[in-house]
Amino acid sequence: MKVFKIFFDLEKESNWLEKMGQDGYILRRKGTSYYFDESDEVVSNGVDYRTFKSRNDYEDYLSMFKDTGWDHVHGSKSSGKQYFSKQGRDTVYSDQDSLFQMVKRHAMYWMMISIVLAIAFRGHIATGFVPIKSLFFTPGLWELEGLRFMRSFLFELPFVLIRILNIYGFFIFSGLYLLRVLVLLSKYTKKKKYGEEI
């Protein structure tokens, strides 16, 4: 069974894979889509986010999963995301704390890229980004009036939105992701303060 799904949120992806496992679908391959086999038995899927400095570290990591029965479905030493599946019920993380550490690692990676891009785009940012008006390429658009203006404006609007997404999409996305991690962080530290078993 092939499922095409895009996840920006690692926690949501992890939960979805887990649910698929509970429903009897075992992950066999991951490309742009997820490929599952159906099973009558109980199966588990999981995703981890981790990068490694040396091949040695990576082999050690993989062997820990292999020894506990996991199949390494997709991932490499520096790909970050590591996908696993196995027969029986199991999870990649057994407590909230280490799961959260993983989400944090993932967020840090996106934040680093955002910073690099921000530095690369610092000219844009300094001039207050590209003025939205200039993203409309229709000649003479802003000289039009009334209904004619509205028609031309609305016609080009979707294209302008795509252009905005292309240029600033990464910032928007990373910003949203970081926001979510901060929300998780505050939820998590609140739990810790009130002594909830983590």
Place this chain on the structure above:
Amino acid sequence: MGKSKLPLTETVYYILLSLIEPGHGYKIMQDIERLSQGQVRMAAGTMYGAIENLLKQKYICLVTSDDSRRKVYRITTEGMDILKQQMKRYQHMVSITEEILEG
């Protein structure tokens, strides 16, 4: 672990206990299952992270292993220290509890 190194979490305690005898990741997981009588369970991802932390804190260290794929660890003297400190704390807690309950 912050300013105060104690208390150790149960999982850390069991990892240190397990590594009094050198071993690799899977061996630690099996030991934890056995020693805690199934009370404490560590998943592979959590295990790897915990080992990394303990290496950083120098409570465990690497030993040379024959297995090129699997790293072998053992407890350090600092690790032994903190383990014994935690044990004393548990012993104290148990004895005062018994006192109060029987008093």
